Amino acid sequence: MRALTRGLLGAVGFLVVWELFGRSGLVPLEYLPPPSVVAVELSKLLGDEPFLRDVVATVLALLIAVGLSIGIAVPLGLVLGSVPAVRHATRAVVEFLRPIPSVALIPLAIMVLGIGPEMKISLAVYAAVWPILFNTVYALDELDPLLVETARAFGAGRARVLLSVALPSALPFVLTGVRLAATTGLVVLVSVELLAGGSGGLGQFIMEARSGAGRMDLVLAGTVVAGVIGYLLNEGLERAQRRWVGWGSATGGRS
Amino acid sequence: MTAMLEVTGLGHTYQAKDGAHTAIADLSFRVGAGELVCVVGPSGCGKSTLLRTISGLIRPSKGEITLHGDEVRGVPDDLAVVFQDYSRSLFPWLTVQGNVEFPLRRGLSRAQRRTRAAEALEWVGLSAAARKHPWQLSGGMQQRVAIARALAYRPALLLMDEPFASVDAQTRFELEDLLLKVRAEHDTTVLVVTHDIDESVYLGDRVLVLSGSPASVVADLRVDLPARRDQVTTRESETFVALRAEVARLLNVGKPAEDVADRRRVDEHRVDEHRADERRADEHRAARWAEAERAETERAGLVAAHERDDLFSR
Numbered sequence: 001m002r003a004l005t006r007g008l009l010g011a012v013g014f015l016v017v018w019e020l021f022g023r024s025g026l027v028p029l030e031y032l033p034p035p036s037v038v039a040v041e042l043s044k045l046l047g048d049e050p051f052l053r054d055v056v057a058t059v060l061a062l063l064i065a066v067g068l069s070i071g072i073a074v075p076l077g078l079v080l081g082s083v084p085a086v087r088h089a090t091r092a093v094v095e096f097l098r099p100i101p102s103v104a105l106i107p108l109a110i111m112v113l114g115i116g117p118e119m120k121i122s123l124a125v126y127a128a129v130w131p132i133l134f135n136t137v138y139a140l141d142e143l144d145p146l147l148v149e150t151a152r153a154f155g156a157g158r159a160r161v162l163l164s165v166a167l168p169s170a171l172p173f174v175l176t177g178v179r180l181a182a183t184t185g186l187v188v189l190v191s192v193e194l195l196a197g198g199s200g201g202l203g204q205f206i207m208e209a210r211s212g213a214g215r216m217d218l219v220l221a222g223t224v225v226a227g228v229i230g231y232l233l234n235e236g237l238e239r240a241q242r243r244w245v246g247w248g249s250a251t252g253g254r255s
Numbered sequence: 256m257t258a259m260l261e262v263t264g265l266g267h268t269y270q271a272k273d274g275a276h277t278a279i280a281d282l283s284f285r286v287g288a289g290e291l292v293c294v295v296g297p298s299g300c301g302k303s304t305l306l307r308t309i310s311g312l313i314r315p316s317k318g319e320i321t322l323h324g325d326e327v328r329g330v331p332d333d334l335a336v337v338f339q340d341y342s343r344s345l346f347p348w349l350t351v352q353g354n355v356e357f358p359l360r361r362g363l364s365r366a367q368r369r370t371r372a373a374e375a376l377e378w379v380g381l382s383a384a385a386r387k388h389p390w391q392l393s394g395g396m397q398q399r400v401a402i403a404r405a406l407a408y409r410p411a412l413l414l415m416d417e418p419f420a421s422v423d424a425q426t427r428f429e430l431e432d433l434l435l436k437v438r439a440e441h442d443t444t445v446l447v448v449t450h451d452i453d454e455s456v457y458l459g460d461r462v463l464v465l466s467g468s469p470a471s472v473v474a475d476l477r478v479d480l481p482a483r484r485d486q487v488t489t490r491e492s493e494t495f496v497a498l499r500a501e502v503a504r505l506l507n508v509g510k511p512a513e514d515v516a517d518r519r520r521v522d523e524h525r526v527d528e529h530r531a532d533e534r535r536a537d538e539h540r541a542a543r544w545a546e547a548e549r550a551e552t553e554r555a556g557l558v559a560a561h562e563r564d565d566l567f568s569r
Contacts, residue, residue: 146343153310153336154358154408164357168348247347247390 033217042221051205055225058189058201061117062229065124065185066178073129073181074174077136078162081170087137102127102188106196115198120189127188128181135177139170172245179237186230202226258321259444260286260309260412265318266469267304278304280469282318286412291438291445293455296465297506302448305470306416309446310336323411331412332361335405339417341397345389345404351376352385355404375407376400378437395426399433406437413438415447419454428486431458435484452506456498457484464505474505 015035021027022034029037045051080087102123113119143166151165193203202222209218265282268275278301286292296302308315309322311330320327322334335358338344345354355372363371376382379399389397398418405413418434419427431454438445449455455462456478464474480494489495 144343146338146340147346149307149312150336150338150344151357152312152330153334155330155332155361156358160360165346168346171348245348247388 030214030216033220037217038220038224041217042224045218045221045225054200054202054205055229057117057199058186058193058203058226059229061121061124061189061199061201062182062185062233065121065128065189066182068121068125069128069132069181069185070174070178072125073132073177074136074167076129077133077170077174078140078167080133081137081140082162082166098130103191103195106192110196115196117199119196120192120199120201123192124185124188128185131180131184132174132177135173135180136170139173140166142173143169172241175237175241175245179234179241182233182237183230186226186233190226202229257288257323258285259288259290259323260446261319261321262305262309263319263321265305265308265315265320267301267308267313267315267317269304277469279308279315280471282465282470282472284463284472284475286444286446288323288444289442290460291435291447291458292461292463293447293449293459294463294465295449295452295455295502295506296470297467298450300465300468301470302450302465303416306336306414306446306448309412310334310414333409333411335408335410335413337398337401337405337413337415337418339420341394341401341421342389345397345400347388347390350386350388351381351392351400354389354400355407358404358408371407372403375403378406378440379403379433393426395422395430398422398426398430402430402434402437406441406443411444413443413445415445417449418447420449420451427454432484432486434458439482452499452502453490456480456495456502457486457489462498462502464502474502476501 019034019036022029022032022037033041080090105123105126106119109119109123113122147165147169148161151161156164189201190203190206193199193201194207195203197204197207202225206219206222206226209215209222262285263283265279266277267279268277282305284292294302294305304313307313309320309327311327311334314328322331325331346357349357352369352372355375356368359368359371373382373385376385379402381396381399381403384392384396384400389400392400398421402418415434419430422430434445434447435458437443447455447458449458459478462474462476462478463472464476465471466473476498478498480489480492480498
């Protein structure tokens with residue numbers, strides 16, 4: 001509870017500073033509306049169907065993107081982590097692809113996939129795959145040889161060792177990767193929505209509020225919602241991590 | 256007595272980047288069905304390597320190992336291993352029950368697996384802990400789980416690698432007696448690798464004394480103690496004291512001169528003083544061996560990391 005109290009204190013402090021700064025006259029009110037104004041707009045928006053539809057569109061796209069990333073990155077990570085030959089062969093390609101910002105791929109993605117939700121989901125997946133992939137590969141490097149020997153001594157074959165020993169032992173790392181991936185995915189989704197538009201979502205809402213009427217209060221309300229989504233996602237995954245793979249930290253050095 | 260395990264002309268050399276290291280030169284011995292044989296030798300002499308070749312985890316460079324008549328190529332399916340480091344050999348994400356059930360996949364239904372695991376946990380007195388996770392248990396209890404897991408597998412041969420070296424003395428006595436009990440009840444054939452001279456005599460029907468690296472058999476001693484052993488009276492008995500002295504002396508071969516001189520002087524003193532001195536010498540040796548053992552394990556680990564591919568394949 002103390003952690004919660006402290007967290008709340010921090011949040012309140014942040015809002016107070018924002019409020020004072022917004023009211024100080026250093027920045028025109030319409031550029032940086034104080035939280036009291038944004039909160040009013042936000043409460044109105046929460047009853048506004050088109051806005052809610054945008055929020056759902058973004059959250060849904062994010063969930064799909066994270067799910068796909070897990071489905072791609074974990075099996076790939078298991079292969080790269082357990083077969084050194086494949087890992088060496090792909091290292092150059094991986095190191096080339098990884099630093100490319102998803103946003104830079106927007107034109108290419110629009111050409112290939114059009115402007116629908118597939119496009120933004122694909123770009124989010126592109127960004128979200130890396131942290132999961134690298135965490136999985138790293139986890140296999142850290143895999144205790146004695147666990148593998150134990151399983152093998154009891155007659156476990158390659159597939160069983162991979163699925164029943166390597167995978168569960170990697171799970172704490174993988175979940176950390178998923179947490180990073182979710183945040184990255186959200187950033188990319190909102191950016192793509194904002195830059196490319198076309199398929200709704202929070203980013204597009206923010207973009208339209210800005211370019212149409214210059215309503216910074218709406219822009220900030222949308223931004224706050226994006227922040228809250230990210231926060232909740234991270235918090236939920238952290239809880240899942242503590243609950244499901246608590247042994248990871250309990251045994252020391254495995255988290 | 257029919258031979259359960261037969262090791263003939265076994266030798267193993269590790270090939271590493273910085274040259275070859277011969278862990279085992281030439282080893283031959285047999286273990287009869289239902290026997291409990293202790294292998295004791297200076298650490299770093301290749302005991303871990305021996306264990307890994309018998310369990311099929313590594314293929315020896317030369318020689319032959321047969322388990323109830325079948326040559327060991329790859330991991331035999333009726334052999335179980337208990338490692339020293341229980342904290343790393345139990346699966347932390349599985350419950351105690353799950354750990355014990357882990358090896359029981361082949362040909363057993365879910366219900367059968369459950370029954371077998373429950374049974375094995377009862378043998379080691381851990382029925383109450385079935386739903387806990389290993390990291391919630393004490394070290395001694397964790398090693399009991401590892402023993403239960405091995406027993407549930409109903410192995411033809413139970414291999415134990417310094418099984419009680421990582422627990423405190425009190426727990427070690429308990430676990431030694433536990434091993435003797437379950438082994439008597441289930442007629443299991445057991446090969447225990449240890450560097451503890453007292454333990455090898457206390458547990459074994461036979462003690463195999465190995466030489467320093469590269470390992471070969473120095474002596475094969477029959478332990479003429481009654482089958483029912485007791486931590487206090489057995490350890491006091493003349494046979495026990497004489498045997499442990501003999502094993503210690505055999506292990507002393509090739510040790511620095513001051514150790515030998517020490518011993519000669521001790522021989523002229525009274526028996527109990529002799530014992531105290533010997534214990535001190537043992538501890539001294541144990542410390543040195545532990546160091547060498549670490550070096551060997553590290554070497555084996557390096558090789559494993561080197562051939563990471565091998566880690567997963569059979």
